Amino acid sequence: xxxxxxxxxxxxxxxxxxSILSMILGIGILALPRMLAGGTKGxxxxxxxxxxxxxxLAFVLVSMRLxxxxxxxxxxxxxxxxxxxxxxxxxxxxxxxxxxxxCAYETRAVSVIARTYLFDKTPLEVIVLTFLLVLVxxxxxxxxxxxxxxxxxxxxxxxxxxxxxxxxxxxFELKNLKPFFTTNVKGYLTGTKYTVFSYLGYxxxxxxxxxxxxxxxxKQALKLYTWSMxxxxxxxxxxxxxxxxxxxxxxxxxxxxxxIELAKQIEVPGHFFERFESLFFxxxxxxxxxxxxxxxxxxxxxxxxxxxxxxxxxxxxILSPIIFTASMAPPRQxxxxxxxxxxxxxxxxxxMVIPLALLMIAKARGIKGxxx
Amino acid sequence: xxxxxxxxxxxxxxxxxxxxxxDRVEIEDRGFVVGVAIxxxxxEENVAESKGRPKGKRRxxxxxxxxxxxxxxxxxxxxxxxxxxxxxxxxxxxxxxEINRILSSRSSRPPYMEHLKLIIISDEIVKETRAFQDxxxxxxxxxxxxxxxxxxxxxxxxKDVLEVENPSEKLPVxxxxxxxxxxxxxxxxxxPVLIGDIHEHLLSGTGFVVPRLIPQKYEVKSAGxxxxxxxxxxxxxxxxxxxxxxxxxxxxxxxxxxxxxxLGDNLLLYDIKNIRQKIKVDTTDxxxxxxxxxxxxxxxxxxxxxxxxxxxxxxxxxxxxxxDEEIERICNxxxxxxxxxxxxxxxxxxxxxAADHPHLWENIxxxxxxxxxxxxxxxxxxxxxxxxxxxxxxxxTEKQFD
Numbered sequence: 001x002x003x004x005x006x007x008x009x010x011x012x013x014x015x016x017x018x019s020i021l022s023m024i025l026g027i028g029i030l031a032l033p034r035m036l037a038g039g040t041k042g043x044x045x046x047x048x049x050x051x052x053x054x055x056x057l058a059f060v061l062v063s064m065r066l067x068x069x070x071x072x073x074x075x076x077x078x079x080x081x082x083x084x085x086x087x088x089x090x091x092x093x094x095x096x097x098x099x100x101x102x103c104a105y106e107t108r109a110v111s112v113i114a115r116t117y118l119f120d121k122t123p124l125e126v127i128v129l130t131f132l133l134v135l136v137x138x139x140x141x142x143x144x145x146x147x148x149x150x151x152x153x154x155x156x157x158x159x160x161x162x163x164x165x166x167x168x169x170x171x172f173e174l175k176n177l178k179p180f181f182t183t184n185v186k187g188y189l190t191g192t193k194y195t196v197f198s199y200l201g202y203x204x205x206x207x208x209x210x211x212x213x214x215x216x217x218x219k220q221a222l223k224l225y226t227w228s229m230x231x232x233x234x235x236x237x238x239x240x241x242x243x244x245x246x247x248x249x250x251x252x253x254x255x256x257x258x259x260i261e262l263a264k265q266i267e268v269p270g271h272f273f274e275r276f277e278s279l280f281f282x283x284x285x286x287x288x289x290x291x292x293x294x295x296x297x298x299x300x301x302x303x304x305x306x307x308x309x310x311x312x313x314x315x316x317x318i319l320s321p322i323i324f325t326a327s328m329a330p331p332r333q334x335x336x337x338x339x340x341x342x343x344x345x346x347x348x349x350x351x352m353v354i355p356l357a358l359l360m361i362a363k364a365r366g367i368k369g370x371x372x
Numbered sequence: 373x374x375x376x377x378x379x380x381x382x383x384x385x386x387x388x389x390x391x392x393x394x395d396r397v398e399i400e401d402r403g404f405v406v407g408v409a410i411x412x413x414x415x416e417e418n419v420a421e422s423k424g425r426p427k428g429k430r431r432x433x434x435x436x437x438x439x440x441x442x443x444x445x446x447x448x449x450x451x452x453x454x455x456x457x458x459x460x461x462x463x464x465x466x467x468x469x470e471i472n473r474i475l476s477s478r479s480s481r482p483p484y485m486e487h488l489k490l491i492i493i494s495d496e497i498v499k500e501t502r503a504f505q506d507x508x509x510x511x512x513x514x515x516x517x518x519x520x521x522x523x524x525x526x527x528x529x530x531k532d533v534l535e536v537e538n539p540s541e542k543l544p545v546x547x548x549x550x551x552x553x554x555x556x557x558x559x560x561x562x563x564p565v566l567i568g569d570i571h572e573h574l575l576s577g578t579g580f581v582v583p584r585l586i587p588q589k590y591e592v593k594s595a596g597x598x599x600x601x602x603x604x605x606x607x608x609x610x611x612x613x614x615x616x617x618x619x620x621x622x623x624x625x626x627x628x629x630x631x632x633x634x635l636g637d638n639l640l641l642y643d644i645k646n647i648r649q650k651i652k653v654d655t656t657d658x659x660x661x662x663x664x665x666x667x668x669x670x671x672x673x674x675x676x677x678x679x680x681x682x683x684x685x686x687x688x689x690x691x692x693x694x695x696d697e698e699i700e701r702i703c704n705x706x707x708x709x710x711x712x713x714x715x716x717x718x719x720x721x722x723x724x725x726a727a728d729h730p731h732l733w734e735n736i737x738x739x740x741x742x743x744x745x746x747x748x749x750x751x752x753x754x755x756x757x758x759x760x761x762x763x764x765x766x767x768x769t770e771k772q773f774d
Contacts, residue, residue: 041730116515122394178727247519247568250575264518265568275486 008144010214015147017224019209020060020202022150022290024232025157027109028198030257030284032236033243035194037252040187043177043244046237048188052195053233056202059352060225063203066359067210068218070369075207076305081369082362089306091354096302098343098350099204100319103295104326105343107131108336110288111327117260118281128327131289136320138293139300140313144212146297153286160283161235164259165242167266167276172245195236196352197344201291202229203351208298296323399441403481406458406489407437407545409530410507412496413464428466430503435462435531436475436483437545457542460534468510485516490545490552491523491567492585494530495598495607504605505574512571519568522552524585525598525607532587539590551594552583559620559629559644560613562597578602578723579716579741581619584610601716603742608714611706618706621699622665622719622754624649630674631758633698635691638677642695642758646670651724655732661750663721667699669756673763679772682763692758699756707752717747 036045070078075095079088111127119127138146183191206225243258246265252258263280300315330336362368413431443457461479465471476482491511497503511517526533534544541547555561562583573580581597596616599608611619620626624647631642647669654662673682673691680687710716722740725733739746 042727119395126394175723175727179730182730248572248576251568251572254571254575261519265520267520 023201026291033258039190040183042179044183048191051192056199063206099299106292108327200347402484403438409435492530556627579718618702633694641675643674644671669758695758696756703754
C-alpha cells in the first residue's frame with residue numbers, strides 16, 4: 001500500500017508542547033471536578049489542582065532533563081545506556097503494555113460517553129470499532145504527522161472549552177465557592193492525587209518522541225512545556241470552579257461528568273432547537289482521539305524498538321484486534337472504573353518514578369548520549 | 373485491471389456501511405415533549421396487572437405535552453393549515469420511566485425529552501414524604517434531561533395547567549414559561565426554579581421553594597410559592613403573593629416590581645429597579661441566633677396619588693421612610709409565617725451559615741429545621757433602606773388649592 005509521506009519527519013519543541021497539552025487533555029477532565037468536589041470542602045479543590053499541577057510540572061522538568069541528555073535517542077536507547085539491555089527491555093515492554101492498555105481504556109471511555117449522550121441504540125461494539133478504525137488510520141502515517149495534527153486541533157479545542165465556561169457565566173453563583181480553607185490535610189492530598197492522575201502522560205510524550213526533535217534548545221523547551229502545563233492548570237481550575245459555581249459543591253460531587261452538564265446548560269438564545277453541547281462533544285472527541293492515537297503510536301514505537309524487524313503497519317494490524325478485545329473486556333462501568341484506577345497507579349510508577357530513577361542514575365554515573 | 377475494478381467495487385460497498393446508523397430518527401417521528409404534568413392516580417384497584425409485578429409506593433398520572441414541529445411553523449398564521457401545534461397524552465404508572473414507555477405504545481411519535489421545558493407537579497403528591505425525590509429522579513438522572521428544566525407546583529390537578537390555551541402562544545408550555553419569566557415585572561412572583569437547583573437542595577437538605585401555578589380558563593396565573601422541607605422534601609405550606617414578595621426581598625431576588633405605601637390618606641407606588649441584600653448573623657448565643665437582613669433598594673417614584681413636592685429633600689426622606697416601613701412589614705409577615713407556621717428556612721440563612729460560619733453550621737445543621745428548631749427560635753430583623761433615585765419626569769401633576 002502506498003501512502004502519502006510528508007516531507008519533514010522532524011519536529012521542534014513547539015509541536016511537542018502542543019502534544020503534551022493534547023496528551024493530558026482527555027477523559028480525565030470530565031471526572032476531575034467530581035472527584036475533587038467529593039474529597040474537599042467549599043472551593044478548596046483549587047489548592048489540590050495547583051499542587052497537582054506543580055508536582056506534574058516538576059516531573060515534566062525531570063523528563064525534559066533526561067531527554068536533552070540524549071538528543072536523537074529513542075527511549076529504549078536511553079534506558080539501554082543507563083541501566084543496561086535487560087532492564088531497558090523490561091521498562092520499554094511495560095511501557096508498551098501501558099500505552100496500549102491506555103489506548104484501549106480511552107477508546108472504551110469515549111464510546112461509553114458517546115453511547116450515553118449521543119447514540120442510544122448503536123451497539124457499544126460498533127462505536128468502539130469505529131473509533132478504533134479512525135485510530136488505525138491516524139497511526140498508519142508517521143509519528144510526526146500525528147503530532148502536527150495536535151497543533152491543528154488544540155486551538156479549536158481550547159476555544160470551545162473556554163466558551164463552555166464563559167457562556168455559563170449567567171448561571172454562576174459565586175457564594176457557592178464559600179467556605180474557604182476548611183478541608184483537612186487528607187482531603188487536599190486525595191485531591192492532589194486525582195489531579196496528578198489526570199495529568200499523567202506528559203513524560204511519555206517527551207521521552208518517546210525525543211528522536212524526532214530536530215534540535216534541543218533546553219531554554220525554549222522549558223518555556224514552552226511550562227506554558228502547556230499552565231494552560232492545562234488554568235483549564236482544570238476553570239472547569240472545577242465553574243462546576244462549583246453552577247452546581248454547588250454537593251451537586252458537583254454527584255454529577256458524573258460536570259463539564260458535559262455545563263455544556264448542556266448553555267442554551268444559545270433565539271433558537272428552539274439550538275444546543276451547545278454538540279460542539280463540546282465534537283472537540284472533546286477530538287482531544288480524546290489525539291490522546292488515544294498518541295498512546296497507540298507510542299505503544300508501536302515501544303514495540304518496534306524491541307522487535308526491530310517488524311514494520312509499523314504490521315504492528316498496527318496485529319495490535320488493533322487486541323485493543324478492541326481489551327477495550328470490550330470490562331463488562332460493567334464499575335469494572336472499567338477499576339481498570340482506570342489500576343492504570344492511574346501504574347501510570348505513577350511508569351511515567352513519574354521511572355524517568356526520575358533513570359535521570360538520577362544517569363547523573364550519578366555521568367552518562368550522556370553522544371551529542372551530534 | 374480486474375484488481376482495480378474489484379477495489380473500487382469494494383470501496384463502493386464500504387460507503388453503504390458508512391450510511392448505516394442505528395440512532396437515526398427523522399424529525400417528523402420524534403415526539404418533542406415540552407411539558408410534563410404529574411398528578412396522583414385515583415383508583416388503584418382497577419389496575420389490571422399480574423400479581424407478582426413489583427409495585428411502587430404511589431401511582432402517578434402523568435401527562436405529556438408533545439409539540440408538533442409542523443404546527444409551530446413561523447410563517448403559518450394562527451392555525452394556518454388547521455394543524456394544532458401540540459397534543460397531550462396521559463397515562464398511569466408507578467414510575468416515570470415506566471409511564472414514558474407506556475406512552476410510546478400509544479403514540480406514533482415516541483417521547484423525546486431533550487426539549488423538555490417545564491415539569492408541573494400536583495400538590496396532592498408532594499404532600500407525601502419523599503415523593504418529590506421519587507418523581508424527580510428520572511428527570512435528573514436520564515441523559516436526555518437538562519438541569520435547566522423549569523419546575524412548578526399547582527394546587528389541584530396539574531393536568532389542567534397543560535390544557536390552558538392562551539391565544540398569545542401556540543404551545544401552552546411556551547405560554548407558561550413566558551409567564552414564569554415575568555418575575556422582572558413583578559415582585560409578587562418568584563424567579564423560575566430549575567430542577568438543577570432542586571437537585572442541589574435535595575443533596576444539601578436545605579428548605580426550598582417552587583413557584584405555584586393557578587390555572588384559570590384561558591390563562592394561568594403564576595403566583596406565590598410552595599415551601600418545601602429539605603430534609604424529607606415534603607410540602608410544608610404555601611406562601612401567598614405578598615409573602616412571596618417578602619421572600620424575594622429577603623433573598624435579594626427581586627428583579628423589579630412595585631411597592632405600594634400609604635402616603636397621607638392616599639397611595640404612592642415605588643418602582644424597584646435594583647436590590648442589594650446582605651445577611652448578618654450574630655452568633656454569640658448559639659441556641660438563639662440573631663439574624664439581620666440588610667436590604668438596600670434603588671427605585672423610582674412612578675405614581676403618586678397624593679400631591680407632594682417631590683423635589684424637596686424632606687418629602688423624599690418622608691416617602692423613603694414610608695416605603696421602608698411597608699417593606700419591613702411585608703418581610704416580617706413572611707418571616708412570621710415561615711418561623712411560626714411552617715418552621716422551615718427558605719430564606720437562605722442555612723446556606724449563608726454553611727458558607728460563612730462552616731464550623732458553627734456543622735454543629736447546628738441537624739437542629740436547624742427539625743430537632744430543636746433553631747430557625748424558629750432565631751431572632752430575625754429586617755432593615756430596609758429604599759432610595760428614590762428619581763421621581764418621574766414631572767414634579768407635580770396637579771396643584772393643591774386649599
